[in-house]
Amino acid sequence: MKEKTVMPKRFISFLSTLIILFSLFSSTQAATTWINNIETAKKKAAIEKKDMLLFFSGSDWCHWCQKLDNEVFTQDKFAQEAGKDFILVNLDFPRKKELEKSIKEQNQQMQKTYGIRGFPTVILTDADGKPYAKTGYQQGGVDVYLAQLHNFRNNNAKKDALLAKADQATGLERAKLLDQALTTIMENHLLGDRNKLMEEIVKLDPDNKAGLKGKYILQHKVAPIEKALQKTGNFDQALTDIDTLLKKETKLKPEDRQRLYLFKASICLKGKRDKESGISNLEQAAKTAPNTKIAKQIPDIIASIRGTKK
Structure with missing residues (x-):
């Protein structure tokens, strides 16, 4: 008569532990x-x-x-x-x-x-x-990248919460909540529906009582150009659209006109790889609002582009 083989309890416990660890490892890998x-x-x-x-x-x-x-x-x-x-x-x-x-x-x-x-x-x-x-x-x-992803997720949750609050508000209160939500959207580097939000904010603060119309009026007008450029990659059309905006919006503040010339310079330099046109727009940006911080930095920027910066 054959004797039954009995596994020691320690071995059974050890085997069970291995099975559990393997299943946990497998589920982690699958995930x-x-x-x-x-x-x-x-x-x-x-x-x-x-x-x-x-x-x-x-x-x-x-x-x-x-x-x-x-x-x-x-x-x-x-x-x-x-x-x-x-x-x-x-x-x-x-x-x-x-x-x-x-x-x-x-x-x-x-x-x-x-x-x-x-x-x-x-x-x-x-x-x-x-x-x-x-x-x-x-x-x-890894750590820096994970922290960035965590921040993006937090921003998205914060944005959703602010939009939910805005749905329950009206007037300037709603405009302020939309402004906060829009800030988190822009921190996440996506255009998304920001143009719609900017348009509503400007309408909710028509007299600029909260300073929001002044904050977003130019961005609201530039956003469609940015969105089209991102979608089509048509640099020449973007430059034409900015020139049209500069001619049409005669009441823009010098600082806002300067931003538009800087936008043109960026398209020329980064998009078209056209140094001379980029430099020309940088020079125009400096002339338009000479007392801004960026205007004072432009000569060094141009020198760096030309390779003549000491």
């Missing part, structure tokens, strides 16, 4: 795996009540994408901490390897949807894909 299908990510975000982090990358050619990936996204701490709040979505645009046709088409559509014009770009959204923050590569490693 922090990067997904490349946006619809799958949305479903997962809805079920787990999380936001989404969309990483627009050129994995095999973009230097800064690779730095962000190596310094932050592939680190264990990032996977563990970010995975608590976000479903991680990789939307890649490689040049050397070929993606599946469906994924390639999806990524191109997402690029259009979110107005992505450079890499790396990171968009934070809710579970439905509505964006609330935009960023990219940041120096400082």
Whole structure:
């Protein structure tokens, strides 16, 4: 008669502990795996009540994408901490390897949807894909990046709370709450619906009693130009639209006209890579409001662009 094999209690306890640890490890890994299908990510975000982090990358050619990936996204701490709040979505645009046709088409559509014009770009959204923050590569490693993501999420929650309060308010009180909400939106580096908010704020403070009409009137007029530029990348059209605004708005304060010339200079220098036109607009900005802080810095800026700064 064969004797029954009895496992020692210590071994059973040890085995149980291993099983528990393995299951915990597996669930952590599953929760922090990067997904490349946006619809799958949305479903997962809805079920787990999380936001989404969309990483627009050129994995095999973009230097800064690779730095962000190596310094932050592939680190264990990032996977563990970010995975608590976000479903991680990789939307890649490689040049050397070929993606599946469906994924390639999806990524191109997402690029259009979110107005992505450079890499790396990171968009934070809710579970439905509505964006609330935009960023990219940041120096400082995992801790700095996680702190930034945490701040963006807090700003979004704060914005939602302020908008909810504004829905219960009227007049200048509503305008002030919308102003606070708009500030948090702009801190998250997304245009979003800010033009609609600015338009309402200006209407709610027609006599500038709260100083909000004066604060937003120029931004309200410039916002459509910025939004179109982000969507189309048409630098020449943006410059034409700014010139039209400068001619039409004859009562703009010198400081506001200066901001418009600085906007033109930025488009020329960063967008068109046209140094001479950029410098010309910087010079015009300095002449328009010579006593501002930025006007006094412009000669050094121009010297730096020309490579003649000592």
